[in-house]
Amino acid sequence: MLKGFEGLSTPLVADACVRLGVELRAAPTGVVGVVAGARVAGRALPVRHYGSVDVFLEAYGAARDGDVLVIDNGGRTDEACIGDLAVLEARAAGVAGIVVWGLHRDTPELLEIGLPVFSYGALPLGPLRLDGREPEALLSARVGPHTVTAGDVVLADPDGVLFVPADRVEEVLAAAAGIAVTERAQAARIAAGDTLRKQTGFEEFLERRAADPSYSFRQHLRRVGGAIEE
Structure with missing residues (x-):
C-alpha cells in the first residue's frame, strides 16, 4: 500500500476522491506526524481507548503486517493515551504506523523509535480513568466526525490523514x-x-x-x- 502511495500526497488523493465521487474523510486539523516528514499507508486497524492500554494489546493480536492502528480517544486533550512502550509493541506486531484522535507522550522515545505516529500533540499526563468498554471497541474508531473500520485504508503524510474505502483505494x-x-x-x-x-x-x-x-x-x-x- 505504501508503494502505491509513493510519489503521491494526501492533497492529490483528496482531489482524486472528489473527481471519483468518493466521500472525503480526513482526520481533524492538528493531527500531525510526530516525526517530521512521516508518511504511512495501510489497512486501518481500529480501536477505541477507555483508559487502559489493554485494548491496544488486544488489537495487536489481530494485526497484519502493514496495518495502521487508528485510535479513537475522543479527541481528548487532557490525557495522552499512547507512549513509547505501546508504540514499540505496535512495531513488534507488524503495525506500520499509528493515528491517534488524541494525544501522545514520550516524544523523545517516539522520535528514536521512528514509527510514524500522528496525533494532536504531546502531553505528559497519562489516563486516570477507566471507562466502560463498548462492543465496537475493536470494530471501529471515530476520528472527528468520521467512523473508520477495517474496511478502510489510511493514507497519511505531512499534510494530514485521509481514510479511503479499501475497495476504492486502487482506483x-x-x-x-x-x-x-x-x-x-x-x-x-x-x-x-x-x-x-x-x-x-x-x-x-x-x-x-x-x-x-x-x-x-x-x-x-x-x-x-x-x-x-x-
Whole structure:
C-alpha cells in the first residue's frame, strides 16, 4: 500500500476522491506526524481507548503486517493515551504506523523509535480513568466526525490523514497519479515562463463565465485538461 502511495500526497488523493465521487474523510486539523516528514499507508486497524492500554494489546493480536492502528480517544486533550512502550509493541506486531484522535507522550522515545505516529500533540499526563468498554471497541474508531473500520485504508503524510474505502483505494491512487502527472507538467511549464493563466486559458474562462455565470473554473479545468482544484 505504501508503494502505491509513493510519489503521491494526501492533497492529490483528496482531489482524486472528489473527481471519483468518493466521500472525503480526513482526520481533524492538528493531527500531525510526530516525526517530521512521516508518511504511512495501510489497512486501518481500529480501536477505541477507555483508559487502559489493554485494548491496544488486544488489537495487536489481530494485526497484519502493514496495518495502521487508528485510535479513537475522543479527541481528548487532557490525557495522552499512547507512549513509547505501546508504540514499540505496535512495531513488534507488524503495525506500520499509528493515528491517534488524541494525544501522545514520550516524544523523545517516539522520535528514536521512528514509527510514524500522528496525533494532536504531546502531553505528559497519562489516563486516570477507566471507562466502560463498548462492543465496537475493536470494530471501529471515530476520528472527528468520521467512523473508520477495517474496511478502510489510511493514507497519511505531512499534510494530514485521509481514510479511503479499501475497495476504492486502487482506483483513487490511480486517479491521484494522473492528477500528479498533470500538475507536475504544469509546474514545469510555469518555471519555464508559461504562466498557469496561459496554460488554463484563463482569459477564455473569464469570457465564458461573463456569458454564462454558472460556468465554473472546475468545469473549465476539466474541459481543457488542467489540474489545480477539483
